[in-house]
Amino acid sequence: MTDDLTHWATWREIHSQPDVWRGWADSLDVAGLRDWIAAQDFEEVWFCGAGTSAYIGDIIAASIKGTRSVPSTDLVADPAHVLYGARPLVVSFGRSGNSAESIGTLDALDALAPDAPRLHITCNKDGALATRTASGPVKVIVLPDATHDAGFAMTSSFSTMLLTALALFDAPCDVAGRLRALADQLDELLPVFASGVRPARAVYVGAGPLTFAAREAALKVMELSAGQIPALWDNTLGFRHGPKSFVTDTTAITIFQSPQAPTQDYDSDLAAELRQQFPHATIETAGPAGDIAFDMPFGAAWAAPLCVAAAQIRGVLWAHGLGLNVDDPFTGRGTLSRVVADVKLYPVTS
Numbered sequence: 056m057t058d059d060l061t062h063w064a065t066w067r068e069i070h071s072q073p074d075v076w077r078g079w080a081d082s083l084d085v086a087g088l089r090d091w092i093a094a095q096d097f098e099e100v101w102f103c104g105a106g107t108s109a110y111i112g113d114i115i116a117a118s119i120k121g122t123r124s125v126p127s128t129d130l131v132a133d134p135a136h137v138l139y140g141a142r143p144l145v146v147s148f149g150r151s152g153n154s155a156e157s158i159g160t161l162d163a164l165d166a167l168a169p170d171a172p173r174l175h176i177t178c179n180k181d182g183a184l185a186t187r188t189a190s191g192p193v194k195v196i197v198l199p200d201a202t203h204d205a206g207f208a209m210t211s212s213f214s215t216m217l218l219t220a221l222a223l224f225d226a227p228c229d230v231a232g233r234l235r236a237l238a239d240q241l242d243e244l245l246p247v248f249a250s251g252v253r254p255a256r257a258v259y260v261g262a263g264p265l266t267f268a269a270r271e272a273a274l275k276v277m278e279l280s281a282g283q284i285p286a287l288w289d290n291t292l293g294f295r296h297g298p299k300s301f302v303t304d305t306t307a308i309t310i311f312q313s314p315q316a317p318t319q320d321y322d323s324d325l326a327a328e329l330r331q332q333f334p335h336a337t338i339e340t341a342g343p344a345g346d347i348a349f350d351m352p353f354g355a356a357w358a359a360p361l362c363v364a365a366a367q368i369r370g371v372l373w374a375h376g377l378g379l380n381v382d383d384p385f386t387g388r389g390t391l392s393r394v395v396a397d398v399k400l401y402p403v404t405s
Contacts, residue, residue: 060371063381065206065279069367070245072211072360073238075201079215080234082199085222091194092223095172097144100224101125104148105156105395107209107274111148111217113267118356119224131159134403138167146174146220150204150212152182155398161187166403176219178203178212206382208278210367213271214360221357233353240349241361247347248368253376254307254337257284259366260325261311261355262291262318265342268311268359272366279370281384283377291321295328304335311362312342314351319343341365 060066100122102112112124127147130137145164149157152175161183164171170191175184180197202215218237222230257276259269266289273286289298291310302308308329312322322340330338341347341362351358371381380386
């Protein structure tokens with residue numbers, strides 16, 4: 056079946072990720088960028104973006120102390136409240152760099168925090184995040200052209216922006232070696248992920264940073280299936296508190312296993328409970344000692360792109376099986392677009 060999928064840009068972009076990471080490992084100026092960050096005056100690091108780009112910030116903030124995820128959708132909706140009294144380094148993620156909320160964030164900063172340092176991580180050298188200037192310090196990181204996904208769903212853009220930010224804000228490490236090791240892992244995992252029967256519903260669960268990898272995984276399934284496969288996400292312990300009511304006999308549940316104790320124990324306990332309570336549902340663990348086993352030697356946040364790749368692959372397979380246009384599942388509907396632009400921005404007042 057996979058031979059029929061290579062004409063989809065989304066399928067090719069998912070499989071390009073290992074080579075993208077290897078190439079990026081040789082060109083990313085980690086030392087110079089860390090020096091620029093250290094030279095700025097700020098109290099807190101904010102990660103801003105919308106949708107998948109916001110989930111990047113969620114994953115990092117759940118892993119690195121002193122950082123905060125501030126979705127641009129929140130900032131733009133109530134800028135004075137969010138920015139009042141703040142002195143952040145604002146890190147903006149954007150595949151196109153042209154979404155309404157990306158532009159609205161820049162407008163809000165210009166009006167309310169013009170001197171706040173800004174770091175833009177984007178996949179589009181021609182977008183607003185790459186080209187717009189400010190009165191305060193701005194540093195722009197433009198990722199390789201291959202990350203500017205042509206497909207509707209963010210895949211290589213998500214993973215490469217996430218790994219770039221981790222390289223800059225996590226503890227210093229051999230970034231190039233780490234990216235190559237992750238690329239090698241993903242090369243081995245991609246064929247493994249291409250299995251499983253299309254479910255009626257999907258659930259992704261994790262803890263810590265993998266909670267938000269689960270959120271991105273669920274979004275990928277819903278986007279690629281154009282909502283025909285409802286997908287839920289939650290925290291490992293939180294899933295029992297009501298959201299478990301979503302599960303039916305035709306639900307596929309994936310639990311992203313943490314590499315550390317006691318978190319991994321809670322993940323395993325939930326998997327055992329679900330298998331006992333829902334014997335006809337598909338329950339699968341992914342991670343150290345999982346049904347799909349792979350190590351996470353660099354921690355959960357760095358492994359998030361590996362986990363999410365499972366949903367990327369299966370989302371394409373399931374969408375293709377439904378007869379959808381994988382690269383634009385909403386063709387003819389006019390309800391969702393690759394770049395969100397139909398948001399009216401209102402003037403920012405202090």
